[in-house]
Structure formats: C-alpha cells, structure tokens
Amino acid sequence: MLRRFRLEEPDTIQAASDLLVRFGDAARLYAGGTELLLVMKEGLVRYERLINIKQIPNLNQVKLDNGAISIGALATHRELTVSPVLRESLPALVQMENNVANIRVREVGTIGGNLCFAEPHADPGTLLLVLGAKLIAAKKTGQREIAVENFFRDAYETSLESDELLTEIRIPRPSAAGGLAYLKFGYLERPSVGVAVRVEFNGGEKKWIAEARIAVGCAGPAPRRVEEAEAPLKGKSIQEATHLIDEAGGIAGRASQAISDLHGSQEYKEHIVQVLVKRAFQQAVQKS
C-alpha cells in the first residue's frame, strides 16, 4: 500500500527544478517509479509530494549528436533495447538493457531513474563507467556535466544537487578498433556482480591493447572503475593479456569494495568478479 501523496506535473525542467527548491526534502522526482514506489510501499521512505517529470517533452530521445550518443534520461529500458541508433552504435548497451530486471520493469523504468536512485544492484552504471559517459545535470540556472566516475557517491547516493535533474547521458561513440562486453551473475532477482570490460587496440591491427577499462558493479555500495586491474593489460598483445587476465580479474575483485550481503559473501563476489572479468575480456576481444 502506498501512503497518500500529492502529485506535481511540471512540463519544463525549470518548473521541476523550482518545485524541488520549493518543497525540498518533502518531494522527490518520479519517472518510472520502479525503484522509488517499492521503497515507498514498504514505508522505508515517505514523501509528501512526487514530481512526475514525464510531462517534460523530448527527454526520452536517443540520437547521435556531434559524434556522441545522446540518451534522454527518461528513455525507458525498453526504448533503449529497440533504438536503431544504439543497435548500430552500441550493441553491448542494448544487450545489457535487454537483461535488466524483467519485461515489465523494462517497459516502465527509465535509465535516468535507474542511475539517480543508485540502487547498488543495478546494471547500467557499470557499463557507462567503461564508456566514459558524461551525465548532464540541469537546474533552473543552467546545466553541468558530471563524469560518471564522479556521479555515484555511495549506495542510493549521487552527486546531484537537491535542485538538479539528470536530463541526458552522453556517451562518446566507441571506436571501431575496440570491443566491449557487460556480464552479470546472480541467483536472486538482482545481480550479485556485474562486470564491464572495454578494450581498445592500437592502429586497428588488433595487436596491442592501447587501452583497457574494467568496471565492477553490484558487489559493493556503488559501481566503480577498477583502474588497478586495467594497468597490467595496457600495451600487451592479446596473447599476453589473455595470460594476465586471471591476475587482472583477481585485482579487480579485491578493488571492487565487495561487501557481504544477501547476494553473496565478500569472498564469493570477489571470485565471481574474477571469473566475469575473464569472460567479459574474451567476449570484448571477440567482438572487436
């Protein structure tokens, strides 16, 4: 059961930001509601008002913009799975989105809501970390860009200010000389561990790894890029990197800040991180 609340339905970003200023902690932004309404039904949080931002036009568009992929924060998970732009430019993101929760959650839940709610056991943030995504936060007086590395502060905590809305996710278009994979594992409804790996090769010859990026999610309070695990792979041939990947995966596990919870013990999650890093690396190399 939901407790009584009032509904505000602004149709501009400015009006939404105004309402956030006016009602402060008594109000919360509402888009898909797939996370928020669950904790409100449980009585874990209580808001006097919800600010439904789905009346603001054009915030769900996915397009190519000046060489970058632009995803509107209100795009639902399903809209991302059927987007021609993403299918062409970023199939790994389509695949990840196609496995978020279930078909009904994907229908209603938005990528912006997913990121802003910052539930630790979520998929998108981890993949965005290896893609170098930038998040656009807007308020009445203007907007700013937040690198995704600086967005997640802790479980359920982001670096958005109290009067800001996430409006857009901007992703540099991945180069053709690279590969990308996101894998997850879990035995409950939400994943225990999610791992994203991206490799870029130099000169298009696929001989040397110019850059490797690895991110781990779900294991700890917030998704994080594990640069400690990337370093050993840099400048290596695929063959050398393949020999080193167990080691890199082990480093990633230890750097993941895994915590013991319902989804597994710290030790278990660290092990799964290692296994998934290896598999994701193999997939990323194959897809390059």
Add this chain to the structure above:
Amino acid sequence: MATASSKAAERQTIALSFTVNGRAYDLDVEPHELLLDVIRDRLALTGAKRSCDVQVCGACTLLLDGRPVSACTLPAFEARGKKILTIEGLAENGTLHPLQQAFIEHGGFQCGFCTPGMILTAKLLLDENPDPTEKELKHFMHGNICRCTGYKKIVESILAAAKKMRSGARSGKN
C-alpha cells in the same frame, strides 16, 4: 497548483479517463491509488492478482496500450487516456483466445494464480514473435513466476498456441 506544503499530504483527486477491455471509464483517483486496486476493487475485475507486490512475479500483469505493466506498482493515474486489456477481455464473443484454450488442453496451470499474467505476457510475445524458440520464450517470460513450478506445461501450452495461431485458426486480438 499545489497549496502550501504541510506534513501530511492533503487529499488530491485526478480525473482518470481510460478504457478497460473496450469499455470507457471516467473515475476520480488519488495519486497514491495503485492501478491494481482500481481494477480489482473499483471495476471488480479480479483476474490480475496481487502476489509479490514488488514487480518480480508477474501475477498482476496487465497490458497498457498493448505493453506489459505490473499493476501492483503502477499508480492508476498513469493509465490516463490509455487502453487496458485484462484477462477478462481476452476472449471474444465467448470464444477463448488460443492461448487460453492451449493452457486448458496442455495443463498450463495448477493453482491458477499466475495464469492471467502468464497468458497476457504470452499474448504479447506471440503478437511480436509468432514463432518463438524456447530460449526466446523463456527470456521474454522470465519475469512471470509460477509458484507451483509448472513451467514445463506452461512452455508447452504457449508453443502449442503459437503453432495453432500460425496455422491461422484465429488471429490474435489486439
């Protein structure tokens, strides 16, 4: 516009005009009223069930403008101006939908609690993909849980209905 804020939310009503199984309704709802409660308690359509209440099990599945939603976690105001199909609206002129018929013929239910959600989700699957592989079917239906664990018969029922529908015995209702 809202008036000055107070600690307990004040009552607010929202006009909800929508269509359920082809019939138009005009109701007043409060923002916190859930679609499942409106459908079950105010329209007396009790096919959709409350079970997990956290969007995991699919027992409360409805099709909203043809798309699947968990009515247990969707505020009723989200249905403004939309068309809803519940399990009660699936049969046409007393003739069961091929999926309903197949669930009977192939034993696709035990206690029956998950069945309305299973059938509505399967309807959408077959509308989009008339000839799904078992793997595609399982991915699509991943969010519908049968607590009796009667999955084998459910998969058989859906595949049988798909075959029958492909042979043109009856086209799916939108």
